[in-house]
Every structure is written in structure tokens, then in C-alpha cells.
Amino acid sequence: MDKSAPDIKFEADLPTGWNGKLVHFGGGGADGVIPNTRSFATSGFSLTEAPGVKTPLARGFITYGSDSGHQGNSGDGTFGANDEALLNYAGAHVKKTHDVVAYLTRKRFGSPIKHSYYIGGSGGGRQGLLAAQRYPADYDGVISTFPASNLTGLAFQFGKIAQAFLAPGGFITAEKSALVNAAIFKQCDADDGVADGIISKPQACTFDITPMRCESGADSGNTCLSDAQLKTYEAIASPLKTNYSFANGIQEVPGFTLFGPDFSPSFPAPLGASQAAARKKPFVFGDSSFFYAFYNDIVQYWVARDTSLNTLSFNPADPGPLTARVQAVSALLDATTTDLVAFQSRGGKLILQHGTSDNFIPYQMTVDYYKRLEARYGGGALKQFVKFFLVPGAAHALGGQFESGYDGLTALDNWVVNGTAPGNLVATDVSPKNAGRTRPVCEYPQWPKYISGDVNSSSSFTCVN
Numbered sequence: 001m002d003k004s005a006p007d008i009k010f011e012a013d014l015p016t017g018w019n020g021k022l023v024h025f026g027g028g029g030a031d032g033v034i035p036n037t038r039s040f041a042t043s044g045f046s047l048t049e050a051p052g053v054k055t056p057l058a059r060g061f062i063t064y065g066s067d068s069g070h071q072g073n074s075g076d077g078t079f080g081a082n083d084e085a086l087l088n089y090a091g092a093h094v095k096k097t098h099d100v101v102a103y104l105t106r107k108r109f110g111s112p113i114k115h116s117y118y119i120g121g122s123g124g125g126r127q128g129l130l131a132a133q134r135y136p137a138d139y140d141g142v143i144s145t146f147p148a149s150n151l152t153g154l155a156f157q158f159g160k161i162a163q164a165f166l167a168p169g170g171f172i173t174a175e176k177s178a179l180v181n182a183a184i185f186k187q188c189d190a191d192d193g194v195a196d197g198i199i200s201k202p203q204a205c206t207f208d209i210t211p212m213r214c215e216s217g218a219d220s221g222n223t224c225l226s227d228a229q230l231k232t233y234e235a236i237a238s239p240l241k242t243n244y245s246f247a248n249g250i251q252e253v254p255g256f257t258l259f260g261p262d263f264s265p266s267f268p269a270p271l272g273a274s275q276a277a278a279r280k281k282p283f284v285f286g287d288s289s290f291f292y293a294f295y296n297d298i299v300q301y302w303v304a305r306d307t308s309l310n311t312l313s314f315n316p317a318d319p320g321p322l323t324a325r326v327q328a329v330s331a332l333l334d335a336t337t338t339d340l341v342a343f344q345s346r347g348g349k350l351i352l353q354h355g356t357s358d359n360f361i362p363y364q365m366t367v368d369y370y371k372r373l374e375a376r377y378g379g380g381a382l383k384q385f386v387k388f389f390l391v392p393g394a395a396h397a398l399g400g401q402f403e404s405g406y407d408g409l410t411a412l413d414n415w416v417v418n419g420t421a422p423g424n425l426v427a428t429d430v431s432p433k434n435a436g437r438t439r440p441v442c443e444y445p446q447w448p449k450y451i452s453g454d455v456n457s458s459s460s461f462t463c464v465n
Contacts, residue, residue, distance in 0.1 A: 001084070002083065002084040003083065003086070003087050004071070004082065005083075005084035006069060006071060006079065006082070006085055007069075008066050008068070008069040008088060008096060008097065009034060009067045009071065009095050009154065010064060010065065010066035010067070010097050010101070011034045011037050011061070011064060011065060011066075012032060012037070012062060012064035012100075012101045012104060013037050013038055013062065013063045013064065013349075014062055014104075014105075014108055015057055015058075015060050015062065015399075017060050018022060018062060018109055019059070019060035019061060019114075020111070020112075020113065020114035020115070020448055021040075021060075021061050021062070021113070021114055021115045021116070021117065021413070022061065022062045022063075022064070022101065022105065022113060022115070022116045022138075023041060023056045023061045023062070023063050023064075023104075023117050023118075023119055023328075023409065024064055024065065024097070024098060024101075024116070024118045024119070024131070024392065025037050025039070025041045025063060025064065025065035025076075025084070025119060025120065026042065026065070026118065026119065026120015026121065026125065026127040026128055027065065027067070027120065027123050027127065028042075028074050028121065028122045028123045028124055028442050029073075029074025029075060029122065029123050029290070029294065030068075030072065030073070030074050030075060030076055030077045030079075030089070030122075030123070030294065030297070030350070031067055031068035031072075031074065031089060031123060031271060032067055032068070032071055032073050032074060032076060032079070032099060033067055033068070033071075033072075033073065033074070033309070034054065034065055034066060034067050035059070035065040035124070037064055037065050037278055038057055038061040038063070039054065039159050040053075040055055040056070040119065040186065041056065041063075041119035041143070041409070042120055042121030042122070042124055042125070042145045042397065043119050043143050043145065043402040043406075043407075043408030043409050043412075044145070044404055044405040044406050044408055044427070045146075045353075045355050045391060045394035045395065045397060045400070045402075045403060045405070045427075046403045046404065046405045046430045046431075047374075047397050047398065048296055048368050048397075048430050049405050049407065049430075050404060050405035050406050050427070050428040050430060051371040051428065051430075051436075052421065053405070053443050055405045057406060057410055059409075061117070061409075062101070062105060062158050062209050062439070064097065064101045065097070066093050066096075066097040068088060068089045068093045068127075069084075069085055069088025069092070069093045070082075070085045070089065073282075073283060074123075074285075075283030075285065075288065075290050075293045075294060075302055076283050076297065077282075077294060077297030077298055077302065078104070078297055078301050079301075080297065080301040080302035081105070081301045081302075081305060082273060082370020083252040085207075086302060086332070087442040088223050089129040089333075090332045090333045091127065091134055091332075091333075091335075092427075093314075094127055094131055094134075094135060095134070095135050095138070096129055096137065098116070098138050098139075098245070101141070102138075102381055104314060105257075115140045115141070115240055115413070115416055115417065116138060116139050116140055117139065117140065117141045117142065117143070117409070117412060117413070117416075118131040118132075118139050118142045118143075118457050119145075119408070119409065119412075120144065120145070120147075121144075121145035121146050121147075121396075121397060122145075122146055122147070122148055122360065122361060122396065122397075123148050124145075125144040125145050125146055125147025126144075126147050126148045126149055126151055126333075126334075126335045127150070127335075127401030128143065128144035128147065129142070129147055129149055129335035130146050130335045131345070131457070132340055132348060132350055133337050133339065133340060134219040135425075136340075136342040136343035136346060136348055137342070137346065139346055139347045139354040139413065140238045140346075140347070140349070140416045141348065141350070141351075141411075141412045141413070141416045142348070142349070142351070143350075143353070143407060143408050143409070144350065144351070144352050144353070144358075144363075145353050145408075146353070146354045146355060146356070146358050146361050146363070146366070146396055146397075146412060147335065147352070147361070147365075147366060147369075147370040148361050149334065149335045149336050149365060149366065150246060150253060150330075150334050150335075150336050150365060150369075151248055151252035151333045151334055151335075152242065152246055152247075152326065152329055152333055152334055153242075153246045153250060153330070153334070153337045154253060154361060154365070155294055155295045155298045155299075155334055156240055156242075156253065156295065156316035156317075156326075157239075157240045157253040157254075157255070157316070158190075158270075158290075158291035158292070158294055158295040159259055159291075159292075159295035159296075159299070159311060159314065159316045160240050160246055160316050160317075161232070161235045161236055161270075161271075161291055162180060162234055162278075162289065162292040162295055162311075162312070163235070163292050163312050163387070164231050164235035165196075165227060165232045165235075165239065165271050165275070165278070165281070165289075166275060166278060166289075166292065167231070167232075168228060168342050169226055169227075169228035169229065169230075169280075170228040170229060170231060170232045170275075171232070171271065171275035172229060172233070172271060173222070173230055175222040176222060176225060176229060176258075177282075177434045179222065179223070179225075180212065180225075180233070180258060181258075181259060182208070183212065183261045183407060184199075184205065184207050184258055185197070185199070185259065187205070187207055187258070188204070188205035188207065189439075190206060192202045192204075192392075192447065192448070192449055192450060193449050193450035193457055194449070194450035196450070196455045197393075197400045197401050197428070197434075198356075198392050198393035198394040198402050198409040198439075199259055199284040199392060199393070199401075200393070200447050200448050200449070200450075201392075201447050201449075202257055202259070202356045202392065203212060203257070205257075206381060207258065208400035209225070209230065209233055209258070210230065212224055212225045212230075213225055213226075213227070213230060213358075214227075216224050219275055225306075225327040227228065230242055233258065235255075236255060236256050236258065237255045237258055237391070238255045238258060238318060239252050239253060239254050240252065240253040240255075240316060241317060242316070242317045242318070242435045243317060244263070244318075244319070244323050244326070244327065245320050245327070246326075246327070246330040246336070247327070247331045247334040247337070248334070248335075248336045248337050248338070250336060253362075253365070253441075254362045254364035254368065255362060255363055255364075256301065256358075256359060257356060257357070257362070257363070257364045259357060266450060269286055269287075269289065270289065270290050270291045270359055270360060271289050271291060272288055272289030272290075272292065273286060273287045273288075277289075277433070279292055279296075281293070290360070293417065295311060295316075296311045298329075299311045299314055302326070303319075303322055303325050303326055303329055304322055304331050317402070317443065318353075322450075331450075337358060338369075338372050338373050338375075338376045338377075340373070340385075340386075341388075343385075344377075344385050346383075347416075348385060349385055349387075349412060349416050350385060350387070351386075351387050351389070351415075351422060352366060352369075352370060352387065352388045352409060353366075353388065353390070353391065353408075354389075354391070354394075355390075355391045355392075355394025355395055355396070355400060355402075355404070356391065356392050356393065357391065357393050357394060357395045357399075357400040357402075358380065358384060358394070358395055358396045358400075358406045359396065359399075360396040361394065363390065365387070366390075367390070367444070370386075370444060373386060383421075387415075387421065387422050387443060388443065388444040389422075389442065389443060389444065390442070390444045390445075390447070391427065391439075391441060392439075392447060392448065402427075402429050402431075402434070402437075402439060403429055403431035404422055404427040404428070404429065404430075404436075404439070405427060405428050405429075405430045406425055406426065406427040406428065406441060411425060423443075424438060424440075425440070425441035426438050426439070426441065426458045427439055427440075427441050427458075432438070434456075436456070437455075437456035437457070438443050438456070438457060438458040439458050439461060440458045440462070443463070445465060446463040446464055446465055447463070447464065448461040448462070448463055448464075449462055449463075451463045
């Protein structure tokens with residue numbers, strides 16, 4: 001034990017009428033704060049739930065979560081200079097927090113725990129996968145939403161993109177982003193049967209951005225893209241291919257779709273509010289760039305342990321003498337193993353889900369992980385304990401074209417307790433602009449195709465391959 005390491009701070013909320021079950025709330029980004037365990041865990045694609053859904057605590061669940069073993073904010077990775085703090089963040093805090101809360105539960109109620117669940121999104125989605133992979137005896141069910149499963153590779157993909165948008169003239173403004181977004185939707189929106197502001201069949205959208213080039217290649221205003229800006233979009237959309245392997249043999253990190261909320265200041269901005277603001281420290285959402293901050297801190301504090309290293313000159317595809325250290329960090333952090341045998345054997349259930357308009361974690365990363373699970377277990381056997389839902393238009397808890405909410409906890413609980421697998425699920429848009437419209441939640445590889453009727457009703461769509 002390192003006495004200089006920060007403490008793990010946690011909160012556990014105990015209901016007066018306990019139902020015998022626990023919900024462990026996941027964090028996000030670099031963590032550093034305790035999740036709001038009196039509210040909702042990330043079981044959908046919004047910070048709120050569908051209308052009428054009560055919080056887990058109000059339904060009788062013990063709810064708990066931690067700051068993962070350091071204090072800060074979700075864009076601050078400087079804690080990783082301490083080995084024990086990094087180990088806790090990497091996953092040890094999941095086990096430590098669970099065991100403390102299990103002890104407190106027995107002391108308070110004096111009766112056994114019936115079922116224990118983990119629910120998280122983003123970094124918390126990675127933690128949920130770790131709960132199933134590393135601590136299967138502790139959890140009966142997991143909801144992993146837009147998980148940062150290959151966290152190290154994702155950070156290096158951020159770095160590749162940061163090097164493009166921080167190059168001279170490479171920044172994407174809100175106006176430029178809106179221009180690209182409009183062009184993509186004009187071409188692809190109706191591919192799913194109806195122009196409804198949601199691209200439900202993303203694999204059919206093959207958009208060529210090159211005709212949007214400014215005539216001279218120089219930036220001539222908000223009606224076109226300069227050569228430097230086209231290079232940024234290429235960096236966003238293209239995979240990171242490495243000459244080494246991250247944990248579990250992964251050598252390619254997928255790129256992003258370009259029809260997310262966007263990559264501009266109109267959303268808590270991956271690229272930052274401006275090129276000048278992008279590298280500001282300390283990190284502030286909507287001002288600093290999350291892509292740059294997260295990547296920079298991982299390389300400087302977790303990998304190189306050298307704050308003088310210029311991460312804009314560092315090569316994510318070929319770290320040179322730091323390759324072995326990158327791989328060690330990846331083995332510590334990443335939740336990419338397909339070994340769920342112990343979790344499966346004890347009857348554990350996993351709901352895996354991602355939105356196609358996510359501009360913080362590419363949805364293809366979760367598709368790739370699911371395909372690797374299929375290769376190991378076979379499709380039929382896998383569906384007995386893993387359900388994967390890919391939700392068109394859903395983003396990273398905010399924004400997107402469909403801010404999806406549904407009662408994921410009830411779906412998971414019914415599956416674990418009654419053996420009733422999630423099916424025929426309906427999500428409700430909880431965004432102010434489109435509140436109340438519904439869509440079916442289709443199990444991958446299916447997607448919702450419009451048939452006829454009210455475009456705002458799930459009954460007008462059917463799930464098809």
C-alpha cells in the first residue's frame with residue numbers, strides 16, 4: 001500500500017425498504033468524482049430516464065459508487081503518475097468498493113444480498129465490462145453503455161485526431177461542422193425508409209466529403225472546408241492502425257461516424273471551444289478539448305511519466321521505445337478480453353449497448369468487441385447471456401438525434417431473476433426538441449426500418465437485418 005496514494009471516496013445509499021439488491025454506479029472519463037447514486041445510473045442514452053421511471057434508490061435498491069480512487073474531474077488524468085492511484089482507476093476500485101458496501105449491507109440489514117448489478121456508461125461502461133471479466137463472483141448482471149473498452153487505444157485515437165485539429169488551420173468550427181452534418185443527412189437520412197432526422201442504417205451511408213473542399217484548398221469561409229480541415233475529418237473518420245498490439249491483440253482502433261451531434265463547440269466539445277482553448281489546463285468541459293486533455297495526460301503521466309514530452313509530436317501508431325510501457329498500461333486498463341466464462345457459468349447477464357451518433361467513443365469499437373465475443377462463443381450461445389443493442393441517433397448521454405431513455409434496470413433485473421431476456425424494448429426520446437417520440441430498440445445486427453404510419457411512434461418501425 002502506498003500511503004501517498006489518494007483515498008477511494010465512495011457513497012452508499014441505503015433505502016428504508018431494501019429489496020435485497022444492489023446497484024453499483026459506474027463513473028466516466030478520468031473519474032475523480034462520486035456518481036450521483038441518488039439519481040439514475042447510465043442504463044440508457046440520456047442523463048435522465050424515460051417518463052415515469054423511478055430511480056433505483058426509490059425502488060428499494062442499495063445504490064453506490066466511488067471516485068475510482070482519486071479526486072479531480074473527468075478530463076484530468078494527472079493522478080496516473082501514482083501507481084496505486086492508476087491501479088485503482090484501472091479497475092481495483094470496482095472490487096474494493098463492492099466489498100466495503102457488501103460488508104456494510106450485511107451489518108445494516110443482517111440478511112444476504114439477493115442480486116448485485118453494475119451499471120455504467122463510457123468509462124463506467126468499461127468498468128461494467130471489468131466487473132464481468134475480472135470480478136464475476138460479485139455481479140449477477142451488468143449494463144455497459146457506450147463502453148470505453150479499449151481505453152488506451154481510444155486515447156491514442158484521440159491523439160491522432162488532436163494532432164490534426166491542432167495543426168495550423170485544422171480546427172473545425174461550429175459552422176463548418178453544421179455544414180458537414182447537413183450534407184450527410186441530406187444524402188443518407190432517407191436510407192432507412194423515411195427522412196426523420198435519424199440515420200437508422202449507418203452502414204448504408206457512404207459519404208464523400210472531398211467535394212466540400214474550398215476551391216483553392218485555403219479556408220475561404222463557412223461554405224467549404226480547407227485542406228487542413230479535410231485532414232482533420234480524415235483523422236476523425238479513419239481507424240488508428242498500429243505497428244504493435246494493445247491488450248488482447250488489438251491493432252486497430254475504429255474511427256468515428258461524421259453524423260454524430262458534431263465535433264464542434266455546440267456540444268461539450270471533444271475538440272474544444274476553439275483551437276486556442278483546446279489545450280487549456282486545468283480541463284474545463286466545453287472549453288478545453290477532452291480529446292487532447294485525455295490523450296495528453298495518459299501519455300505524459302501514465303505512459304512516459306514525463307510532463308515535458310510533447311504529445312503532439314508523439315506517434316500513437318508507433319511509440320518507439322515507449323511501446324512496452326504502452327502495452328503494460330493497456331493490459332492494466334483495457335476491458336477487451338473475451339473471457340466471460342466465469343460470469344457466464346454463474347448465470348451472469350450482460351446488456352451491451354451503444355449509439356451510432358456517439359462522438360466520444362466510436363460505436364464500431366463495441367461492434368468489434370461483440371464480434372469477437374461471437375467468434376469465441378458462437379452467436380446462439382452468446383445471446384443466452386449477452387444482448388447487444390445498437391441505437392441509431394443516440395449519442396454520448398447528451399445531444400444526438402435521438403436521446404434515448406428506457407428502463408434498462410428492469411430489463412436486466414427481469415433477465416437475471418426471471419430468466420426473461422430483454423426483447424421488444426421501446427425507447428423514448430427525452431430531449432426537449434423531440435420529447436415523447438419512440439423507437440424500437442433492436443438487437444444487433446438489426447436496425448429499425450420505417451414501414452408506415454406516425455413517424456414518431458415505434459409501432460411504425462420494425463427491426464430488420
